Amino acid sequence: MKKSILLYLFILALLFNVFxxxxxxxxxxxxxxxxxxxxxxxxxxxxxVTSKLNDANYFSLETNDNAQEYFEKDNLDYLKxxxxxxxxxxxxxxxxxxxxxxxxxKLGEQKFIINKIKILNHRWIIADxxxxxxxxxxxxxxxxxxxxxxxxxxxxxxxxx
Numbered sequence: 054m055k056k057s058i059l060l061y062l063f064i065l066a067l068l069f070n071v072f073x074x075x076x077x078x079x080x081x082x083x084x085x086x087x088x089x090x091x092x093x094x095x096x097x098x099x100x101x102v103t104s105k106l107n108d109a110n111y112f113s114l115e116t117n118d119n120a121q122e123y124f125e126k127d128n129l130d131y132l133k134x135x136x137x138x139x140x141x142x143x144x145x146x147x148x149x150x151x152x153x154x155x156x157x158x159k160l161g162e163q164k165f166i167i168n169k170i171k172i173l174n175h176r177w178i179i180a181d182x183x184x185x186x187x188x189x190x191x192x193x194x195x196x197x198x199x200x201x202x203x204x205x206x207x208x209x210x211x212x213x214x
Contacts, residue, residue, distance in 0.1 A: 112173045120174035129197065138195060139170050141203045154193055155182045156210030188213045
């Protein structure tokens with residue numbers, strides 16, 4: 054009797070080990086397959102976001118080789134010029150009447166100030182502005198002078214109602 058109980062326990066332990074081994078080996082394969090699907094989805098998402106970013110930056114000085122060459126022929130570093138141009142344009146926000154390159158004087162009690170700037174190429178800037186209630190966009194033409202200063206000229210302004 055004692056021998057048969059030990060034999061049954063041994064067989065039961067052996068079966069338990071075989072089923073446990075099979076469960077964990079298949080679970081590892083399943084988890085690996087799920088992880089591969091997740092990684093593929095992440096790679097696809099990263100590719101899509103990178104593509105959208107490249108499309109969004111198509112009109113940008115950072116990616117426009119022709120505009121970069123324009124500055125290089127004058128021995129200017131466009132990477133150093135970009136923050137200087139932005140700072141020069143934003144410095145006009147301190148004027149009590151508002152930024153003069155917005156194209157509008159004060160319409161209410163608040164002045165118009167430029168919030169965001171994107172340098173499109175060696176000649177054009179697009180900027181977002183507001184006075185707290187009214188929003189708009191402006192296209193600005195800029196020039197880099199030989200003395201390191203900048204000249205700005207408002208080309209077109211758009212107000213959102």
